[in-house]
Each structure stands twice: as C-alpha cells, then as structure tokens.
Amino acid sequence: MSKKVYADAKSALAGVQDGMTYLVGGFGLCGIPENCIEALRDSKVKNITCVSNNAGVDDFGLGLLLQTRQIKKMMSSYVGENATFERQFMSGELELEFCPQGTLAERLRAGGAGIPGFYTPTGVGTKIAEGKEIRQFDGREFVLEKGIVGDFAFVKAWKGDKFGNLIYRKTARNFNPMIATAGKITVAEVEELVEVGELDPDQIHTPGVYVQRIFQCQNQQKRIEQRTVTQPTSQQNKK
Amino acid sequence: MPLNREQIAQRISEEVQDGFTVNLGIGIPTLVANYIPTNKTVMLQSENGLLGMGAFPLAGTEDADLINAGKQTVTAVKGASFFSSADSFAMIRGGHIDLTVLGAMEVDQEGSIANWMVPGKMIKGMGGAMDLVAGAKNVIVAMQHTDKEGNSKLRTKCTLPLTGVRCIKKIVSDFGVIEITPEGFVLLEYAPDMTAEQVLKATEGQMRIHPACKKMVFN
Numbered sequence: 001m002s003k004k005v006y007a008d009a010k011s012a013l014a015g016v017q018d019g020m021t022y023l024v025g026g027f028g029l030c031g032i033p034e035n036c037i038e039a040l041r042d043s044k045v046k047n048i049t050c051v052s053n054n055a056g057v058d059d060f061g062l063g064l065l066l067q068t069r070q071i072k073k074m075m076s077s078y079v080g081e082n083a084t085f086e087r088q089f090m091s092g093e094l095e096l097e098f099c100p101q102g103t104l105a106e107r108l109r110a111g112g113a114g115i116p117g118f119y120t121p122t123g124v125g126t127k128i129a130e131g132k133e134i135r136q137f138d139g140r141e142f143v144l145e146k147g148i149v150g151d152f153a154f155v156k157a158w159k160g161d162k163f164g165n166l167i168y169r170k171t172a173r174n175f176n177p178m179i180a181t182a183g184k185i186t187v188a189e190v191e192e193l194v195e196v197g198e199l200d201p202d203q204i205h206t207p208g209v210y211v212q213r214i215f216q217c218q219n220q221q222k223r224i225e226q227r228t229v230t231q232p233t234s235q236q237n238k239k
Numbered sequence: 240m241p242l243n244r245e246q247i248a249q250r251i252s253e254e255v256q257d258g259f260t261v262n263l264g265i266g267i268p269t270l271v272a273n274y275i276p277t278n279k280t281v282m283l284q285s286e287n288g289l290l291g292m293g294a295f296p297l298a299g300t301e302d303a304d305l306i307n308a309g310k311q312t313v314t315a316v317k318g319a320s321f322f323s324s325a326d327s328f329a330m331i332r333g334g335h336i337d338l339t340v341l342g343a344m345e346v347d348q349e350g351s352i353a354n355w356m357v358p359g360k361m362i363k364g365m366g367g368a369m370d371l372v373a374g375a376k377n378v379i380v381a382m383q384h385t386d387k388e389g390n391s392k393l394r395t396k397c398t399l400p401l402t403g404v405r406c407i408k409k410i411v412s413d414f415g416v417i418e419i420t421p422e423g424f425v426l427l428e429y430a431p432d433m434t435a436e437q438v439l440k441a442t443e444g445q446m447r448i449h450p451a452c453k454k455m456v457f458n
Contacts, residue, residue, distance in 0.1 A: 027287040027324070028310040030303065053324070080363030081310075090361060098362070101286065102328025102370030109325040121373040122332060125351075125404030128369065158304075170321050171288045172304040177323040205323075222303040225310040229298040 004208075005162050005193070006215040009039035012187045016043050016152060019072075023108065023150035023179045024052035024062060028081070028225050031172030032061050035189045035217045036154035041065055051075040051148055053104060053175050055085045060223055069093070075148075077101035081225065100128060103145050105178055110147035112181025112210070117146045153183020156217070157206070160190035161197070164211025165204045173205065180206045189217040240432045241413035246457055247381050249274045250428075251340055251411050254379055260284055262331065262371060264341035265309045267381040271340055282318070284336055286327050286367040291319025308367065331367070332374035339375035341368060343382045343407075345397045348423040348444040350407040352380065353399035365402060372403030384412035384441060391443035393417065393424060414438045415455065422447070428455045 006012035013036065016022075022040065026032030037056075040048075041064050050071050056063035065071050066084045073095035079085050088094040099107065100122045110118055119142035123129045133144040155176040158169035166188055168176055180186050188206075193216040242250070244267050252274035255261055262284045263269050275281050283292040285307040292307055293314035301312040315321075330336055343354040352372060355365040372378050385391055393410065410417040415429035415438050423445030429438050435448045 027308075028306065030287070030306050030310070076364060078364035078366040086361045098364050100365055100369035101324065101367040102332055102374075105324035105328050120332065122370045124373070126369065126401045127356075128365075168321075170302065170304040170315070171285070171306055173321055173323055174288050175324045178325050224301060224303050224312055225306070226312065227301055228295045228311040228313075229301060230295045232297055 004164050004212060004214050006213050008215055008218065009035035009189065010042065012036070012213045012215050013039045013043055013152075015185065016040060016045050018045050019047045020045065020151035021049040021051065023148070023153040023183055024050055025155040025174065025176035025179045026061070027053055027171065027174035029057065029061050029223045031156050031168065031174050031176055032056070033154040033156040033187070033189045034061075034220055035215075036187055037061060037064060040154075041068055041070065044070070046070050047072045049073040049075070051108070051150060053077050053101060055079040055082045057081050057225065058084050060221070066094070073097065075099055075104070077104050098128070105175060107145055107148045108175065108178035108182045111149040112178060115147050117144050119143065120145055148182060150183045151185070153179045153186040155180045155186065155188050155206075157188055157190045159192045159194060159199060160188055160211070160214050161194050161199050161208070162214070163196050164188060164208030164214050165199055166190065166206035166211065167199060167203055168205050177206050180210045185212045186210055187213045189215055191217060191220065240430065241384070242430050242455070243413070245270060247411050247413060249457065250416065250455065251379055251381055254409070255279065255281055255338060257281070259337040260290070260335065262286060262336050262339045262375065264339070264368070264371075266342045268340040268342060269309070284327070284330065285313070286324075286331065286371070288322050288324060288327050289313075289315060289319065290322070290330070291316045293319070328367070328370050331370050334374060334376055336375045337377065339371045339378045340381055341371060341378070343380045343392070345392050345394050345399050346380050346382065346407050346410055346419075347394045347397045348419065349396075350405045350419040351397050352402050352407050353397040354402050356400050358400065368402050372406040378407050380407050380410045382410060382412050384414040384438070389441070391441060393442050393444060395444035414441060417446070418449075425449050426452050428453055431455055431457065
C-alpha cells in the first residue's frame with residue numbers, strides 16, 4: 001500500500017509528457033491541487049490539454065500554466081476570471097472547448113465509470129449541441145455527450161490514507177471525486193496523510209482504488225478569490 | 240420610475256414558497272435571498288456543491304473551503320450538506336430544484352433565453368446556466384427590460400446564441416412582471432410610476448396585458 005505514497009508533487013508526477021490530457025480538480029481556486037499544478041509547470045511539458053471547470057486566475061492555479069504557454073487546449077465551463085486566458089484565446093494561441101458545468105461533471109463521472117456516452121437535456125437547441133447526436137425520449141430531445149478520461153488526474157483532498165482513500169472538506173470537494181475516477185494515473189495531494197485504518201470507512205468520499213499516487217501537500221496557499229464578509233455591526237443594524 | 244435592483248429581487252422573493260429549494264444566480268438573483276421572510280423555510284442550493292447556503296461569514300471566520308458558485312466566501316446553515324459537482328447537477332438536471340433565478344441578456348416570447356455569449360466578444364462561459372435552465376422545475380429571469388439605447392431585451396426571437404430553448408416561465412424586469420405563455424408575453428404587473436401601455440410599447444414581440452394586470456406596490 002505504501003507504494004502509493006510519494007514524497008512530493010515532483011516525484012508523484014513522474015511520467016508526465018507533452019501532449020497528454022490532464023484532469024484537474026477544483027472550482028475557482030477552491031479545492032485545486034496547488035502542488036500538482038506547480039509541479040506540472042516545473043516539468044515544462046507542453047502542448048497539453050487541461051480539463052478543469054475553470055482556468056485559475058492570472059498568477060495562480062491553472063493560470064500558471066497559461067503564463068508559461070504550456071496549455072494548448074482547455075475544456076472548461078467558465079473562464080471569466082483570467083485575463084491571460086482571454087488574451088491567448090483571442091489571439092488564437094489557445095483552443096477552448098466550453099462544456100456546461102453539469103455536463104462536464106457528468107462526462108468525467110461517466111469516463112471514470114466506463115460509460116462512453118450519455119444523453120442529457122442540457123444544451124439542446126444551443127451551439128453546444130451542434131454536430132452532436134440528438135435523440136428523443138418520451139417526446140423530449142436530449143443530446144449525446146461523451147465520457148472523458150485523462151492520462152493524469154490531479155485532485156486535492158483534506159485527508160487521505162496510504163491506500164489512497166480520500167475525504168474532502170466542504171465545497172472543496174466539487175469536481176475532485178469525479179476527476180479522481182477518470183485518470184489513468186490519479187495523483188492526490190492531501191492536507192493530512194494518515195496511516196491506513198485511521199479514516200472511518202463510512203466517511204470515505206473517494207475509495208483508494210481510484211488513487212495511484214498520494215502525497216502530503218506543502219505550502220498550501222488556499223487563496224480566496226472573493227472574500228465577502230458580514231460586518232458584525234451591519235448585521236445588528238439589519239436586526 | 241422603473242424598479243431598481245433591490246425591488247426586482249424583492250418582487251422575485253414573493254415567488255419563493257415555504258419548503259422550496261432554490262438556486263440563485265449571480266447578480267440581482269443573489270439579492271433575492273435578502274428578502275425571503277424568516278417564516279419560510281427555504282434551502283438555497285449553490286451548484287458548486289452546497290445545499291443550505293447561509294449568509295456571508297463574519298470577518299475573520301472566512302473559510303477558503305466554503306464558497307458559493309460566485310466564488311464568494313459563505314456559510315452553511317443548520318441542515319446543510321456538501322456534495323460533488325456530479326451530485327449537484329443530478330439535483331439540478333433531475334428536477335429536484337424547485338426554482339432557479341438567473342439573469343439574461345435576452346428572453347424571447349417562446350421562453351428561450353440567451354445569457355452566455357455575445358459573438359465577437361470574449362466568452363466567459365456558460366458555467367451551470369445551461370444545466371439550470373434545462374433542469375429546474377421553474378425558472379424566473381431577473382433582467383433589465385431594455386438596453387441602454389432603449390431596445391427591448393424581451394424579443395420576438397432571441398438574436399444572441401441561446402442558453403436554453405423554451406424554458407422560461409416568468410420574467411421580473413425593471414418594468415414589471417411578465418408571464419410567458421404559448422401566446423407570448425403576458426404583462427401581469429407593472430412598475431410604479433409607469434403604465435401598462437408604456438411597458439407594452441417598450442417590448443418587442445407579442446405582448447398582451449392580463450385582465451387583472453396591476454401596478455406594483457413597494458413599501
């Protein structure tokens with residue numbers, strides 16, 4: 001079991017190559033595998049495809065790989081927080097495939113579950129459905145969407161054990177569970193790496209079978225994109 | 240005077256029934272939460288994986304692992320749950336969300352909506368909007384009735400790329416409350432200081448005034 005445990009992101013990313021497809025967990029900057037992204041940048045692989053709900057911000061998350069022009073193609077549902085992205089896309093350097101958020105989640109789930117495609121009502125009659133098979137069920141139209149698998153999948157979890165069982169925390173779970181299932185090699189970075197047996201089997205979100213490599217992450221920034229707070233005084237005023 | 244953003248949100252909050260599960264989009268829809276009376280039990284769903292979204296946290300208690308779909312720090316109410324994006328959209332697509340409120344650039348008289356891209360401009364992406372309009376039992380749009388030049392954003396047929404086809408039942412604009420029926424737009428209520436005829440005149444497409452159409456009242 002301890003064969004899955006790696007010292008750091010650099011060693012856990014052994015085998016990454018140019019042109020591969022990388023699945024990256026997270027929503028905005030929440031629950032992103034920070035160490036894996038930095039290690040992927042440092043590996044200098046290029047012409048890569050990244051599948052991730054968002055594209056980070058200019059100087060953090062997947063934005064780091066845009067700055068270095070390592071990404072050839074992004075598959076995302078929303079990329080609005082990143083000016084580098086916009087510049088590269090508008091100049092034609094960067095390919096982009098938009099995928100509705102729920103369809104993206106389901107395509108990853110399907111990919112990991114051995115389902116090559118599925119029909120969804122999302123996007124019927126829009127640009128997203130152009131060129132795709134449409135089929136009627138009970139009088140309503142649905143569009144065929146395909147499962148996604150990646151050469152590598154990078155996920156971030158709160159706790160993990162040496163077998164690769166993972167527990168996520170709050171909304172940092174997001175895309176991580178599906179992405180964990182959809183990588184040929186899934187690398188998990190965890191805030192706390194514990195011995196096998198220390199996690200309650202009833203609380204595991206991702207069973208260890210999906211995880212090939214695991215390491216305890218270092219120097220997590222856990223940046224907050226939109227810090228919004230309630231001031232105690234204004235709340236009292238409201239009451 | 241047309242309604243301001245807060246009044247649009249306030250009016251939409253009247254559509255929220257006790258026991259509803261509601262997904263509120265970014266912008267005016269987010270403000271709706273502020274007007275839901277405390278005697279109604281409503282669970283707010285945030286599509287990044289939270290059912291039971293609460294207010295913004297007190298300064299100093301923000302948690303980077305607890306955000307909403309607008310990437311803002313939030314809190315979770317008692318009875319809340321966290322789940323994956325696949326589970327979140329199973330709720331949405333599977334028809335388990337009672338009401339979705341979102342913004343729009345255009346809505347047409349067939350109930351089709353455009354709110355994710357303007358050709359020639361940088362496209363930010365549709366996020367979860369296409370899934371939400373395809374899946375929620377009821378979708379209400381909060382929008383400005385006209386653009387800056389006074390052109391109607393309620394259209395005979397949407398001109399911008401669509402987010403969803405024939406999925407919108409009701410619009411609350413700054414000019415009033417409009418139902419979408421097989422016969423086109425029906426004006427149910429109009430803004431204080433406006434007349435029903437003014438709203439009709441400002442609207443492209445088929446619109447009729449409901450016999451019980453009334454002036455809105457805000458206190």
